[in-house]
Amino acid sequence: MRKRALLVSIGLAVTATLAATAQAGASGAAAGEVLTTGGAGGTAVAVGDVLSASLSAGTKARIATTAGGSTGITCGTSAFTATVTGNPAAPGTATESVTAHTLSSCTTNIIGATGVQSITVNNLPFAAAVTSGGSLTVTAGAAGPIQTTLKINTILGLTTCVYRATSLTATPSNTDNSLTFTDQLFTKTSGPGTCPGSGYFSAKYGPVMDTSQAGSPVVFVN
Template sequence: MRSRITAAAIAGTALAAILGAAPAYADDVAVLTADGAAVAVGDTIAAPLATGTNAAFATTAGGTSGMFCAASSISSLVNDNPVSPGSASLSSTLTLGTCTVTGITGVTGVNSVTVNNLPYATTTASDGTVTVAGTDAAPISATLVLKTLLGSVTCVFVANNNAISAVADNTDNSITFTDQQFNKSTGPAACVANGFFTAKYTPVTTSAGSAVSVN
């Protein structure tokens, strides 16, 4: 007696063959990629300030008074880059330079800015959230030596809750910090109570110059 092959059986067999032969693209994509390949552990990714912008430490969230730096960059050593979804682990360094002050009574300029305790532990999650964290022994902090009408003063600011966060955007391969709060740790009255850090860095690229995407 001849066996009968139903349409459902044929469809099921075909589907199984397709699924068995298809590469598992979703399972193979790393959190950080460049030119379609995973960014290698040990590589350094980096970005300058977005053209025409400053890195700002405003005295209030979204404010126009404070310290503004025309030169800044961020670079990160990739320590771990797992399959997405997940979080890549990095060690990050931030530079600030060519800084001026506006709108702060009695402060006329900036002698120097030093970002302390570098590098900082950083995670980049598949949803684009970038988190930079310090430790109790090595907090996220910056030392500002400011020019005032009465001479130089030194101000130390520490990140609120010892962490700052940013958003990574694949549209322009950018990382953007917005109004990340720093609090005065030490310094005289000429040092404002708070600084709100805002900066956009783009494009984020590998050491070979390839644009980095977050998956």
């Protein structure tokens, strides 16, 4: 009986040890940094890595004159580049420096406009913060406010319109590793009356990739 009791005790101890090990392993797998590659909770994106994305396949960037409206400017090409400046353990907030944001191949259906000569994003780099749970916020950097300059051809000649935003918010998705901006408000700060008073920016970028790593793996938000 004593031998049987000893074996039972050893068995219970082994079971408890295995259970604790499994639990620790599960906790370790769930842990990780805010930005990872290889999957949620995967390999941490290193500080200094460069992330980039173009418009998601089949989508276009829009700057509408009203929220959700159909009048405005549509761009077939757009991309951004950002450098990771901080990537703490999740849950937390990762930080980035947005160093480039381009929009091209643009057309317009604004009354009186005949074409879009250029769209330039000014005052880069911007600051960006990515929080666990799913939000990215872009704010002004040291160079000045978030600003975009539009040069639009009109029936009266070339018109320059300048717009500013206080901040921009996007929603990340781990389903397709994308970032979606919806109706982000820009307000006109200079330009003639032919420039709309507001612009509402919408675009979906993805997949977001870590171009500093071999194969440019896609990025997950944890």
